[in-house]
Amino acid sequence: MRELAGLARSLEGRTVAVLLLAVLLVHGGALAIYRRSAAAAADEAFANEVARQLVLAREAVLRRPPDARGIEAKALSSNHFEIAWDIRVPAPPTEATDPTLQNLRDRLLTLEPVIGSSLVLTLEAPDEPLHRQDLRGTFRLPDGSGLTFRSAHAPSLVQVAPWASLATAMAIFVGAAAVILMHRIAGPLRELTRATGRIGHGPVVRVPEIGPDETRGIGRALNAMQERIHCLVEERTQALAAVSHDLRTPIARLRLRLDRVEDEGDRDAMAADLDEMQAMVDATLAYLRGDADPEVRRVTNIASVLMSIADASVDAGREVVYRGPGRVLAAVRPVAFRRAVDNLVDNGVRYGSRVVIDLTIEATDLVIGIDDDGPGIPSEDMIRAFEPFARLEGSRNRNTGGTGLGLTIAKRAVEAEGGTLDLINRSEGGLRAEIRLPRTGPGD
16 A cells, blocks of 8 residues: 555656546546447438438328238338338327437438327337337327338447557557556666665666656756765865874873872863863764774674663762563674664763663664653754754853764664654653664574
8 A cells, every 4th residue: 555655656656647537537428429420420411311211111102092002011021120001190299209319300300201200209119129229119100090110220329440449559558658658657766766766875876867858857967066075075074084083192281290280170071171182072072983884784682782871870980770571583794783772871861860771672672761860851952862963051161062973973872773762851850862773683
């Protein structure tokens, strides 16, 4: 059902639907016009033939004496047109003619007025099942006698001609050709969509330059744009990474000179500043490294990683608790994943006093929650919290503000594993950072 719904929303599905609808409408209209014109021509030919037969029979019978008129009428009959003479025919009521045959009656009288207004037509033959569609009629002669007749061909019974069958076959062929053509045109567009969906999630993605000139042009433009953007980003990354890396040398020299500071308060303050600078450099390098991280993804016991993070935090004097199973597998980059969870735990203990890490297993996902008892985040700031170097309070104190890269790095790392990271304010107070990762079985 999802595939059908997706096809209905796609350019290919909608174009094919429009083309098929147009083919059906044109074909249906052509068949209707053909049938209508063929029926009209058949009705006209039928009326002419019946009128001619009735006039010939009337003239032939009137030339004969009464005792020979029945024989003459019988001699005028054929397999498809039977006629008989009655010595006396009562005057018919005006409504005796079948309403569906009124147009035919009017046409007969227009062609041959000599037949007279006493003409009555009907299709009723309850006692003859094989001739229920035969046209029957009667009309009076000037001397009060009358003629009755039966025609084996009722009007408007038009069969679908071979032309109509050929037109139907051609409509089916045109519809199939339209579907195949649109599928071939939409194929390059699908490839283009898949390729562009991978842009920005790793190295340069070569967009295939296939299909019509328009899709080829889009592919060439996207490839050229990627090359330009990649060069700009690489130059910026190299420059920032070089600056961040070079900062480590003066930081190391300043640490060596701290021992010469006699005042213990000044020495501790300077050491804290150096720690903050070191943390900022490390966070900036991790952020700039981003998708270029060469670490290989492998199946990892997520529960073990979470338990080791909780244990390390407890050893550092922080109140962090893990709740969940002892073994759960997922394909991740272990170092990057651990860094992401570490950043989330650091945020939790920075703004609160206690953090709980819980792990639950769903049908297709692993859900990791990092809950703290801090003040939470205003709903209008949820999206901005993931922006690089964004801090949701004005303080530049490392103990509260941080570097503004922790959540950004965590979100990148989680999304690189095919997962999602969301922030949710807890009803009981505090913030919940929720990670969802695709589940991996033991045999994967």
